[in-house]
Amino acid sequence: MAKTIIEETGTIDPEAWKALLETGTFGFEGPYNPGLTYVNPINHMADTCASTGVIQTDTSTPPYNASYDPSTFVLGCMRDVLQFDEAKSLTVNDRVDDATLQAHYDLANG
Numbered sequence: 001m002a003k004t005i006i007e008e009t010g011t012i013d014p015e016a017w018k019a020l021l022e023t024g025t026f027g028f029e030g031p032y033n034p035g036l037t038y039v040n041p042i043n044h045m046a047d048t049c050a051s052t053g054v055i056q057t058d059t060s061t062p063p064y065n066a067s068y069d070p071s072t073f074v075l076g077c078m079r080d081v082l083q084f085d086e087a088k089s090l091t092v093n094d095r096v097d098d099a100t101l102q103a104h105y106d107l108a109n110g
Contacts, residue, residue: 001039001046004028018044022096024104032077038108040078041100043091047108049077079108 008026009016020026021044027036032049039046053068082090084105 001028001030001037022093022100024096024100024102025107027107035110036107038104040082040087040108041096041104042087042093045078045082047078049075051075079105 005017005020005026005028006012009020021039022041024041025038026041027038028046030037030046030048033047037047051068051073053070053073055066056069057064057066084101088101
């Protein structure tokens with residue numbers, strides 16, 4: 001994310017970074033989503049994802065590989081956890097209007 005911000009702004013000035021993030025359309029190539037991972041313009045959080053589940057270990061052959069039990073596997077992303085109205089109620093950022101936030105959510109939700 002930082003690499004893309006620096007490349008797109010051409011600077012390490014945090015005000016330029018903030019202006020870019022608050023467009024609502026900033027995205028970067030990352031490991032979390034197919035295509036771009038977008039950054040919320042209100043709180044500057046990337047739409048990262050995490051997976052959880054019960055760990056199972058295959059002890060039949062070394063190295064004892066651990067993996068999630070498919071029946072308990074859950075994938076959650078910020079776009080699913082922190083919705084439009086909740087983000088606005090938790091973080092005050094008067095520089096970001098509803099249209100910009102909606103553009104971000106439209107991109108993040110594909």
